[in-house]
Amino acid sequence: MFDYLIVGAGFAGSTLAERLASQLNKKVMLVDKRNHIGGNAYDRYDDAGILIHQYGPHIFHTNSKPVFDYLSEFTKWRAYQHRVIACVDGQLVPIPINLDTINQLYGLNLSSNDLEKWFASVAEPRAEIRTSEDVVISKVGRELYEKFFRGYTRKQWGVDPSELDACVTARVPTRTNRDNRYFTDAYQAMPLRGYTRMFENMLGHQNIKILLNTDYKEIIETIPFKKMIYTGPVDEYFDFRYGKLPYRSLRFEFETHDKPVYQPGPVINYPNDYAYTRVTEFKYLTGQESNKTTVVYEYPQDEGDPYYPVPRQENADLYKRYAVLADETPDVYFAGRLATYKYYNMDQVVAQALTLFGKIAEHDTEIALPMATTVSSGSRLTDVDGVAFRPQAIARNGNGHNGRRRQNGSGKARSQNAKTDGKGNGDPARYVKPTS
Ligand code: FAD
Ligand code: UDP
Numbered sequence: 001m002f003d004y005l006i007v008g009a010g011f012a013g014s015t016l017a018e019r020l021a022s023q024l025n026k027k028v029m030l031v032d033k034r035n036h037i038g039g040n041a042y043d044r045y046d047d048a049g050i051l052i053h054q055y056g057p058h059i060f061h062t063n064s065k066p067v068f069d070y071l072s073e074f075t076k077w078r079a080y081q082h083r084v085i086a087c088v089d090g091q092l093v094p095i096p097i098n099l100d101t102i103n104q105l106y107g108l109n110l111s112s113n114d115l116e117k118w119f120a121s122v123a124e125p126r127a128e129i130r131t132s133e134d135v136v137i138s139k140v141g142r143e144l145y146e147k148f149f150r151g152y153t154r155k156q157w158g159v160d161p162s163e164l165d166a167c168v169t170a171r172v173p174t175r176t177n178r179d180n181r182y183f184t185d186a187y188q189a190m191p192l193r194g195y196t197r198m199f200e201n202m203l204g205h206q207n208i209k210i211l212l213n214t215d216y217k218e219i220i221e222t223i224p225f226k227k228m229i230y231t232g233p234v235d236e237y238f239d240f241r242y243g244k245l246p247y248r249s250l251r252f253e254f255e256t257h258d259k260p261v262y263q264p265g266p267v268i269n270y271p272n273d274y275a276y277t278r279v280t281e282f283k284y285l286t287g288q289e290s291n292k293t294t295v296v297y298e299y300p301q302d303e304g305d306p307y308y309p310v311p312r313q314e315n316a317d318l319y320k321r322y323a324v325l326a327d328e329t330p331d332v333y334f335a336g337r338l339a340t341y342k343y344y345n346m347d348q349v350v351a352q353a354l355t356l357f358g359k360i361a362e363h364d365t366e367i368a369l370p371m372a373t374t375v376s377s378g379s380r381l382t383d384v385d386g387v388a389f390r391p392q393a394i395a396r397n398g399n400g401h402n403g404r405r406r407q408n409g410s411g412k413a414r415s416q417n418a419k420t421d422g423k424g425n426g427d428p429a430r431y432v433k434p435t436s
Pocket of ligand 2: 086095148149150152153156168169170171172269271
């Protein structure tokens, strides 16, 4: 009998599996319908031997020390500050828009003070910043909005920025200095040996069994468990009872080139040309050295794997109805970007998972180990570089037990008002600042 069936081996599911196994000695079955762990952060070596991110570029950045410390248990890091170039009017200029962007684009020689005044002269103040159009136009005016944001956003989301919540374009700041970093978070780094290696280290505990290539619905009746953590799309869990929640998807096109470097920076955004939004060259992110290089083109689309919840009021309203159902479902916890329908970065998902773990731990009546208040876990089997460990998929439907979901109405810890996350932290909103 497993204590937990966890659906999804991404950041949400893997963090919870790791914590439950190592801190509460729970027996965990982690199931994913894909053939690998890591969720959308999965990386692997391609045929040319280049480390690629199969689901698009993933750059780790956070302001949360607890989250960074937690993940540092499972990986060493490569310091990496991300920079992005936008291709606008035939020029390659830095994005987020900064002093160099404007001087280069318009052939000016403004100072930071000049630029502040310049922005003020072109900005169109808005009484209320409600949409993604408002955010940009109120800061830098219509012309820059159209050069950098309108086309990119329409491609990426399939709707106009005026139909998206402010939070989408608000992820990209505007600067009057020359800081051309994409993020300014306190911690910015890439897992030294890649994300998948980090996940392997997280999931190396002997209490965690991993079942890949399997939709949880295939095994829910045959694998016995007490509680469930679900990190897939929330609408799917409830058989789309209230209709489909929109998720935006992407098609990735990888290209390997027989040269060491392909483009002049890690990511080039194409707001106005082509069907793709951006091109990423992985070697900049990973620091890998090779005579070959691999890039990925991202083509946004509606169909396909659900990658992005779409932040719009009507979708938030629909999600709220599903959230009520989720709250009313005994012994099932919902976590992660898809199950809580939030446009979360990796660090925010980890923070959310740690908080949920804290709530579970606080209300757990069967704790076998003393509650840990630090991130260290004495029972870990692997070293940080993960040399010793490869996750083992176990046979499907192996034991023939009849799994029955406990519907005893004992109440869910998540609906109660917990104060800690087992690491001495509270609500993620309190310790993960917005990252842009
Ligand atoms: P996921 O990683 O989506 O994991 C959910 C898992 O559940 C999946 O593996 C799925 O196969 C599995 N699953 C779903 N349904 C079932 C089922 N029925 N049965 C079994 N398994 C199921 N964040 C950053 O911080 N920095 C970045 O640079 C960044 N770049 C990104 C770029 C792209 C293109 C995308 C799409 C996202 C990016 N993110 C980035 C966000 C990041 O991917 C997410 O925050 C994080 O991976 C979410 O983790 P998760 O566990 O919630 O979900
Ligand atoms: N965006 C844009 N132009 C850019 C970069 C971003 O219009 O050059 C907008 C676009 O709507 C995008 C959003 O800002 O979806 C957030 O950008 P981010 O780079 O954070 O997107 P992600 O990495 O999550 O795909």
